[in-house]
Amino acid sequence: MNEIIGELIKMRAGDLMKFTKMTGEVIRAMRECPIPIIVKIQGIAAGADSVIALAADFRIVGTSGRFTFLFTKVGLSGGDMGAAYLLPRVVGLSGATSLLLLGDPIDAHTADRYGLVSQLVDDDDLDEAVATLATRLAAGPTLAYAQTKSLLTREQDMSLSSALELDAMAQALLMTTDDHAAFNAGRPPAWRGR
Amino acid sequence: MNEIIGELIKMRAGDLMKFTKMTGEVIRAMRECPIPIIVKIQGIAAGADSVIALAADFRIVGTSGRFTFLFTKVGLSGGDMGAAYLLPRVVGLSGATSLLLLGDPIDAHTADRYGLVSQLVDDDDLDEAVATLATRLAAGPTLAYAQTKSLLTREQDMSLSSALELDAMAQALLMTTDDHAAFNAGRPPAWRGR
Amino acid sequence: MNEIIGELIKMRAGDLMKFTKMTGEVIRAMRECPIPIIVKIQGIAAGADSVIALAADFRIVGTSGRFTFLFTKVGLSGGDMGAAYLLPRVVGLSGATSLLLLGDPIDAHTADRYGLVSQLVDDDDLDEAVATLATRLAAGPTLAYAQTKSLLTREQDMSLSSALELDAMAQALLMTTDDHAAFNAGRPPAWRGR
Numbered sequence: 001m002n003e004i005i006g007e008l009i010k011m012r013a014g015d016l017m018k019f020t021k022m023t024g025e026v027i028r029a030m031r032e033c034p035i036p037i038i039v040k041i042q043g044i045a046a047g048a049d050s051v052i053a054l055a056a057d058f059r060i061v062g063t064s065g066r067f068t069f070l071f072t073k074v075g076l077s078g079g080d081m082g083a084a085y086l087l088p089r090v091v092g093l094s095g096a097t098s099l100l101l102l103g104d105p106i107d108a109h110t111a112d113r114y115g116l117v118s119q120l121v122d123d124d125d126l127d128e129a130v131a132t133l134a135t136r137l138a139a140g141p142t143l144a145y146a147q148t149k150s151l152l153t154r155e156q157d158m159s160l161s162s163a164l165e166l167d168a169m170a171q172a173l174l175m176t177t178d179d180h181a182a183f184n185a186g187r188p189p190a191w192r193g194r
Numbered sequence: 195m196n197e198i199i200g201e202l203i204k205m206r207a208g209d210l211m212k213f214t215k216m217t218g219e220v221i222r223a224m225r226e227c228p229i230p231i232i233v234k235i236q237g238i239a240a241g242a243d244s245v246i247a248l249a250a251d252f253r254i255v256g257t258s259g260r261f262t263f264l265f266t267k268v269g270l271s272g273g274d275m276g277a278a279y280l281l282p283r284v285v286g287l288s289g290a291t292s293l294l295l296l297g298d299p300i301d302a303h304t305a306d307r308y309g310l311v312s313q314l315v316d317d318d319d320l321d322e323a324v325a326t327l328a329t330r331l332a333a334g335p336t337l338a339y340a341q342t343k344s345l346l347t348r349e350q351d352m353s354l355s356s357a358l359e360l361d362a363m364a365q366a367l368l369m370t371t372d373d374h375a376a377f378n379a380g381r382p383p384a385w386r387g388r
Numbered sequence: 389m390n391e392i393i394g395e396l397i398k399m400r401a402g403d404l405m406k407f408t409k410m411t412g413e414v415i416r417a418m419r420e421c422p423i424p425i426i427v428k429i430q431g432i433a434a435g436a437d438s439v440i441a442l443a444a445d446f447r448i449v450g451t452s453g454r455f456t457f458l459f460t461k462v463g464l465s466g467g468d469m470g471a472a473y474l475l476p477r478v479v480g481l482s483g484a485t486s487l488l489l490l491g492d493p494i495d496a497h498t499a500d501r502y503g504l505v506s507q508l509v510d511d512d513d514l515d516e517a518v519a520t521l522a523t524r525l526a527a528g529p530t531l532a533y534a535q536t537k538s539l540l541t542r543e544q545d546m547s548l549s550s551a552l553e554l555d556a557m558a559q560a561l562l563m564t565t566d567d568h569a570a571f572n573a574g575r576p577p578a579w580r581g582r
Contacts, residue, residue, distance in 0.1 A: 008563055009572045016560035024552035031548060036295060057291050072532040075567035075579065077558050079539030085551035088544065089287045092503045093477045097445050100536050101424060102524075115286045136296075144266040148294050151273030156282065157547040159351040160225060163279035164218035170271050172210035175202055179269035191269065230489060251485050283481045309480045330490075338460040342488050345467030350476065353545040354419060357473035358412035364465050366404035369396055373463035385463065 020080075023048065027082045030055040031153045034146035036137050040130045041065040042123055044105065051081040054090060057149060059116065060130050061108050062123035067116065068105035078103065089156055091115045141179045142193030214274075217242065221276045224249040225347045228340035230331050234324045235259040236317055238299065245275040248284060251343060253310065254324050255302050256317035261310065262299035272297065283350055285309045335373045336387030408468075411436065415470045418443040419541045422534035424525050428518045429453040430511055432493065439469040442478060445537060447504065448518050449496045450511035455504065456493035466491065477544055479503045529567045530581030 008019060030037055030052070039056040044066040053059055053067070069087070071078045078084065078100030087096035091114040099106070099114075112120045121129045137145060147170050155163040174180060179191050202213060224231055224246070233250040238260045247253055247261065263281070265272045272278065272294030281290035285308040293300070293308075306314045315323045331339060341364050349357040368374060373385050396407060418425055418440070427444040432454045441447050441455065457475070459466045466472065466488030475484035479502040487494070487502075500508045509517045525533060535558050543551040562568060567579050 009569060011563075013560065013564070016563050017556060020556035020559045020563075021553075024556045028549065028552055057295065059288070072529055072536060074571045075529045075532050075565060076562050077532055077539060077555070078536035079543065079551075079555050080559050082548060082552050082555060084536065084539035084555070085543040085546065085548055086287070088477060088540065089282060091286060091288075092479060093474070093540065093544070094447070094479075094503055094506055097537075097540055098506050100540065101445065101533055115288055118288060118292050141266055141269045144269050144271055145295055148266060148272035148278065149291075151271060151278035152282065152287065152291055152294065153548070155273065155279040156287070157549075158279065160276060160279055160347070161222065161351075163273075164222055164276050165215075167271070167273050167276060167278070168211060168214035168218045171214045171274050172207065174270050175205075175210050175214075176207070177269060183268045251489065253482070280481070283476060285480060285482075309482055312482060312486050335460055335463045338463050338465055339489055342460060342466035342472065343485075345465060345472035346476065346481065346485055346488065349467065349473040350481070352473065354470060354473055354541070355416065355545075357467075358416055358470050359409075361465070361467050361470060361472070362405060362408035362412045365408045365468050366401065368464050369399075369404050369408075370401070371463060377462045 023081050027051065027055045027086075032150075034150065036145055036149055038130055038133055038137075040126055041067075041108075042126055044068065046070055046105075048081060051083045051086070054083065054086050054116070055081075058118040058133060060119045060121065060126065060133065061111065061117045062121060062126045063108050064123050065108040065111065065117075066105050067099075067111050068103060069099050070103040070105075072101060073103045139191065141191040143177055143179060144174060147174060217275050221245065221249045221280075226344075228344065230339055230343055232324055232327055232331075234320055235261075235302075236320055238262065240264055240299075242275060245277045245280070248277065248280050248310070249275075252312040252327060254313045254315065254320065254327065255305065255311045256315060256320045257302050258317050259302040259305065259311075260299050261293075261305050262297060263293050264297040264299075266295060267297045333385070335385040337371055337373060338368060341368060411469050415439065415443045415474075420538075422538065424533055424537055426518055426521055426525075428514055429455075429496075430514055432456065434458055434493075436469060439471045439474070442471065442474050442504070443469075446506040446521060448507045448509065448514065448521065449499065449505045450509060450514045451496050452511050453496040453499065453505075454493050455487075455499050456491060457487050458491040458493075460489060461491040527579065529579040531565055531567060532562060535562060 036057040038058040039053045040060050042062045043064055045053045046068045047070050050067045050069050069078055071080050083100060095114050108120055111117050119129055178194050230251040232252040233247045234254050236256045237258055239247045240262045241264050244261045244263050263272055263277060265274050277294060289308045302314055305311050313323055372388050424445040426446040427441045429449045431452055433441045434456045435458050438455045438457050457466055457471055459468050471488060483502045496508055499505050507517055566582050
């Protein structure tokens with residue numbers, strides 16, 4: 001991280017903006033990616049790593065895991081890469097304020113209490129937990145997962161009324177898929193993603 | 195549920211949309227209804243039942259209660275009937291992602307930890323808990339309840355600035371009501387809803 | 389409080405609106421103030437006090453602390469001064485509905501479980517906890533704190549896409565500050581706020 005920041009300090013406004021916009025594009029791509037994203041956290045996720053973890057769909061965290069949104073500690077804005085948008089929507093505005101303003105590290109159990117952890121496991125069980133979830137998602141109904149994730153992302157920015165309209169269209173479409181038809185016909189769920 | 199889905203599978207696009215929009219209208223009506231809505235949950239609330247429970251104002255849940263947003267398990271979108279809008283606003287985006295993407299059931303205590311439960315009681319005490327709350331709400335200040343619920347619904351979709359403006363108008367109006375005047379005059383609170 | 393309400397009851401529509409808009413301006417000013425705001429809560433925070441506590445950035449609560457959003461108990465709207473906007477974003481829509489519709493008091497531990505408490509301490513340690521945090525914030529990177537708070541406030545009302553754009557611009561600007569440069573040069577962090 002010090003190396004990255006070392007390069008940044010020499011840049012002028014235009015190049016700084018290019019850099020910060022590029023980091024934001026990572027978060028946008030993660031949220032708009034139709035495939036669910038799992039992050040595995042062992043040891044500390046600091047700064048940008050914390051925000052990338054925040055933008056994932058599943059955070060599987062080992063007991064050694066820690067998070068620190070340390071931006072203010074280096075004189076920067078805690079609202080980096082969408083953190084001031086995402087974190088309040090994950091842990092509430094009060095917890096997000098403490099985490100982003102103060103930048104102090106929290107351990108895995110505290111993160112879990114905040115609502116930042118999808119699954120808390122022993123470090124020794126981390127790889128297996130990630131593999132189990134990844135395998136399940138890979139074998140599951142691709143279209144249904146992609147649509148659910150897309151709605152979770154989009155409906156943070158929509159009114160209830162518009163969200164209901166979008167849901168109705170999306171669900172009607174999914175009702176015409178082979179995946180749903182197979183389920184209805186009582187066939188074993190060999191999801192084909194179409 | 196299998197019977198409903200059995201009928202749906204024969205439908206074409208236009209009819210499917212009519213059906214999914216109709217289910218969305220149920221949720222909109224619940225959120226826009228000026229009367230607070232209580233749901234009692236004993237045993238499992240699955241699929242649409244879970245979303246209807248989510249759209250209520252109070253979820254009184256017995257210890258046998260369970261929730262499952264099972265849509266992806268049948269190849270459909272987890273964002274059905276406003277679930278991808280409502281659930282993140284109730285339990286946060288991380289918990290909502292796990293519940294809607296995976297569709298696994300959670301028991302009453304887990305639902306309570308997620309923030310999905312208004313009141314958790316023994317199954318034997320469910321009817322009394324519901325009756326107590328319903329009686330209290332029915333005997334209370336109707337206009338104040340209706341206005342509070344309306345603002346909770348609408349201000350999910352408004353900026354802080356607009357919300358403050360709406361609050362100011364609503365509160366000024368309520369300050370002119372007989373209900374509030376009775377309180378100010380120190381008369382016993384026999385709410386008249388006007 | 390009874391004295392305030394006693395005066396209000398004599399007012400006509402125009403003056404009532406002036407009063408309710410003025411109370412809303414307090415909340416807006418708190419949220420838009422570039423300096424982080426700490427509230428210390430000992431004993432009961434009732435009605436408007438509760439909402440003012442809610443609009444602060446840090447709520448340091450003694451074990452004797454209680455909150456009651458009692459508006460409906462006096463026939464008024466629970467959505468006073470932005471409460472129906474802020475409280476769901478702090479504790480989720482389900483908890484906020486119970487607190488604002490029913491108006492019942494909650495104790496410090498319950499408020500903590502709801503996510504309403506930034507720091508829970510013994511009453512005897514309240515003054516020290518507040519002084520410690522205030523001193524830390526006063527000695528810290530002013531611009532970074534101000535920008536973080538501003539983004540937390542604004543991005544509740546923005547789309548992810550717009551939030552990422554705003555973050556990129558804000559962070560690029562902060563990367564040009566003396567505060568950040570001092571950190572990069574490895575100098576001790578004597579924050580100068582510019």
